[in-house]
Amino acid sequence: MGVSDEWEAPNDTAVGVGNSVSDGTFHAPVVQAGAVSGGVHTYYGQPHFSVLPPVSEWPRLDTADPIALGVRRTRRLPGESPLPPYVERYCDEELGDRVREAAREGGLVVVTGAPLSGKTRTVWAALVANLPGKTRVFAPSPGTDLRGLAAVVRGRGEAGCVLWLDDLGGHLGEHGLTPAVLADLVRLRVPVLTTMEDEAYDARRFGAADRVRVLDGTRPVELNRVWSDSELGLLEEAEEPRLWSARLWRGAHTVPEYLAVSPDLVEEWRRAARPARHPRGHLLVRAAVDLYRCGVPDGAVSGEVLREAQRLYPDAYAVAEAESFDDGLAWAAEQRYGVSGLLIPGEKNGTWGVFGGLLADAGDRPGDWPVPLDLWMFALDTAGSRGGRLTVRLSAHVHLVERAKDDPAAAAVLGEINFTVGDLKTAEFWCRIGADAGHTKAAAALGELMVARGASAEAIPYLEQAAEAGDVRSQYSLGLLLVDRAKDWMNRAAEAGHPLAGRALSRLHAVT
Incomplete structure (x- = not known):
């Protein structure tokens, strides 16, 4: 037997090799090196397999981080726990029985299911519910050499332990979980908890080319993709909140799919605004999200509407010139993780909806990016029907009332929206707030509303405010109003016998 290739003896030694054995288990090559002086020393060469940490260094179940062990993170707001509460699945009782049996007798437990069906979270919940918190958990990286694991477990003392192999396919092979390794762990009563996607399990369990013996005789716990x-x-x-979000916004996706891909899709969209990424795609998605926030039904926004809406974001629109409209739309609609694009095809050809996680994130962080004020009237026009316009009006009140208390432009928008849907009293209320704060457009609209209801005297100060600010329509309306009022007063003066009033009145009539 030759020297291990992984250990090089010093030049001045004579080398022989034996085996290191403890409790009948081979650990590593033993190198006996005879020094020049004739003394013999024992060195332990590098093993063929990786050195595994002792059980005492494995994390305890009650302090282990499930996300670090493979559970997918969800979208998380400040103050929220790392994961939302677990929602019980139909297979929990069967899985719990299998986990407890494996803890008593050792053995392999496999949970199978479609991608993003919640397998890892379900197995983790079963571990926490059925094993003591002091149980030590070993979760090696894929490809870790497991041939020395039995020797490590023998030194565990009284500590209970479990081998956690998320996505078992990455842990198979001659240096991974082999029948021999599994048999050793069963004798040591170590439960082995694993997950596998359905297709991977079928290929490794029944396929001729990829079949692995470690799965022989297993009866997996099957996790359905669709919830009952x-x-x-x-x-x-x-x-x-995150489970409420999944209930409200998941659309055609399953709960685990929605929870799993939401953080990645939201982050990808947010980072795409940079010129070197996908600024046009980012802008189109933002416009679609904002139109939904305005009350336009999800899935009802056409490509042409998005093409027009993007122009209402002047700064972002300038940056978006680095990417074409078609390229940006294609990027936004590209499916991620086999689940969803940022934009989703609507019911009608050429229309688009938005992945629910983006809508939920916009609702949870409204201060991050408020809807542009100009988009509200655009949404009102886009809504079309009276019912649609009333929905936009309701959304505007939800989003803008608080803002309008300090922002006269927002008050002016509320006034204009209410005027358009025919609520003149509410329109006058918001226009007055905007006008009194110095907003020209609100003053002009308020003056027109007052004239329409016969309050010409009240209208004059607001029309003058707008006219002096350069509003041409107000200048014209104010001129007509003042001429009419001049006629009225001249007529009264003439009737009272003023000698010059009649002549002035004739000139006023000639003007108009």
Whole structure:
């Protein structure tokens, strides 16, 4: 037997090799090096397999980080826990029985399901619910050499432990979880908890080319992709904001799909605004989100509407010139993770909706990027029907009332929206707030509203305010109003016998 290729003896030694054995288990090559002086020393060469940490260094179940062990993170707002509460699945009882049995007798537990069906979270919940918190968890990286694991576990003392192999396919092979390694762990009563996607399991369990013996005789716990009515009922009862978000915004996606991909899609969209990324795509998605916030139904926004709406973001529109409209739209609609694009095809050809996670994020962080004020009237025109316009009006009140108390431009928008839908009293209320704060457009609209209801005297100061600011329509309206009032007063003076009033009145009539 030759010297291990992974250990090089010093030049002045004579070398022989033996085996290091402890409790009948091979650990590593032993190198006996005879020094020049004739003394013999024992060195332990590098093993063929990686050195595994002792059980005492494995994290405890009650302090382990499930996200670090493979559970997908969800979108998280400040103050929220790392993960939302677990919603019970139909297979939890069966899985719990299998986990407890494996803890007593050792053995392999495999949970299978479609991608993003919640396998890892479900297995983690089963571990936490059925094993003591002091249980030590070993979660090696894919490709880790597991041949020395049994020797490590033998030195665990009284500590209970579990081998956690998320996505088992990455842990198979001659240096991974082999039948021999599994048999050793079963003898040591170590449970092995694993997940596999359905197709990968079928290929490794039944396929001729990829079949692995470690799965022989296994009976997986199957996790359905689609949630049952009873599972959705439990979701309905949940009060945690992220679960409410999944209930409201997941659309055609499953709850785990929505929770798993939301943070990545939101982050990708936010970072895409840079000129070197996808500024046009970012802008088109933002316009679609904002139109929904304005009350335009999701899935009802056409490509042409997006083409026009993007112009209402002048700064972003200038940056977006680095990318064409078609390229930006294609990027936004590209499906991510086999689940969803940022934009989703609507029911009608050429229309678009928005992935629900983006809508939820916009609702949770409204101060990050308020809807441009000009977009509200554009949304009102886009809505079309009276019912649609009333929805936009309601959304405007939800979003703009607080802002309008300090922002006269927002008050002016509320006034204009209410005027358009025919609520003149509310329109006058908001226009007065904007006008009294110095907003020219609000003053002009308020003056017109007052004239229309016969309050000409009240209208004059507001029309003058707008006229002096350069509003041409107000200048014209004010001129007509003042001429009419001059006629009225001259007529009264003439009737009272003023000698010059009649002549002045004739000139006024000639003017108009």
